[in-house]
Amino acid sequence: METRFSDPSTQTLSPLPEAVSALATRLGATGAPQLSAVELTQSGTMRGSPEGRPLRFSAFQHIDLRRCAFSWHASVGPLGCVSVVDALEESEAQLDLRLLRVIPLGSAAASPALTKGEIMRYLAELAWAPDAILMNPELSWQVVDERRLRVRAGHGAGRGEVTLQLDVQGRITEVTADDRPREEGDGFVERPWRGRFGDYRQHQGRWIPFAAEVDWVLEGQPFTTWSAVVHSWEMA
Numbered sequence: 001m002e003t004r005f006s007d008p009s010t011q012t013l014s015p016l017p018e019a020v021s022a023l024a025t026r027l028g029a030t031g032a033p034q035l036s037a038v039e040l041t042q043s044g045t046m047r048g049s050p051e052g053r054p055l056r057f058s059a060f061q062h063i064d065l066r067r068c069a070f071s072w073h074a075s076v077g078p079l080g081c082v083s084v085v086d087a088l089e090e091s092e093a094q095l096d097l098r099l100l101r102v103i104p105l106g107s108a109a110a111s112p113a114l115t116k117g118e119i120m121r122y123l124a125e126l127a128w129a130p131d132a133i134l135m136n137p138e139l140s141w142q143v144v145d146e147r148r149l150r151v152r153a154g155h156g157a158g159r160g161e162v163t164l165q166l167d168v169q170g171r172i173t174e175v176t177a178d179d180r181p182r183e184e185g186d187g188f189v190e191r192p193w194r195g196r197f198g199d200y201r202q203h204q205g206r207w208i209p210f211a212a213e214v215d216w217v218l219e220g221q222p223f224t225t226w227s228a229v230v231h232s233w234e235m236a
Contacts, residue, residue, distance in 0.1 A: 031134030044228030112157035
């Protein structure tokens with residue numbers, strides 16, 4: 001079943017829990033009406049399994065502030081010969097690999113599991129788009145305690161949720177979920193998953209992490225599947 005997203009221009013922003021508003025303030029978010037997105041560049045390594053060889057990548061990412069949407073375009077491997085598009089736009093989640101940007105190497109068929117995973121990625125990366133905390137009406141929040149917040153979005157089987165862990169400065173330091181869909185064989189298996197942010201810098205009035213890592217947990221053992229540093233970050 002295809003997952004449909006609401007038009008954010010027709011939605012009303014609900015009052016945020018005080019702890020969520022305080023997080024946005026600490027990160028420097030203003031929710032200024034002229035803002036619509038952030039754009040950043042990264043480089044790092046990625047691998048699909050504990051035994052896999054890490055491959056270097058460089059990437060450009062666009063993150064929407066008003067709805068759950070993003071696009072990540074990466075060049076991977078020797079001379080960047082493999083291109084990867086990982087995206088969530090309107091009702092469609094996309095994961096596509098191509099050689100020399102032309103020859104198809106593989107793609108994940110659209111499904112609620114893929115959409116759920118991409119929703120969870122968007123939620124996990126709110127540290128890179130703090131103004132979305134104030135501007136995205138699709139987000140639903142729950143305060144767990146003074147150091148943990150839960151945020152969810154999506155509908156039906158495509159609905160995703162992550163827990164944000166805050167550090168002593170009240171910034172997002174870790175993101176966790178027990179059920180992020182991981183592509184395995186011909187389908188998806190929900191696995192524990194976590195991301196970590198570091199190297200916070202004040203940039204364009206926001207506190208932005210310039211380093212991040214992502215782990216899958218397989219049979220109780222974590223392995224780092226993705227690690228990156230940010231080279232540029234701009235509001236659009």
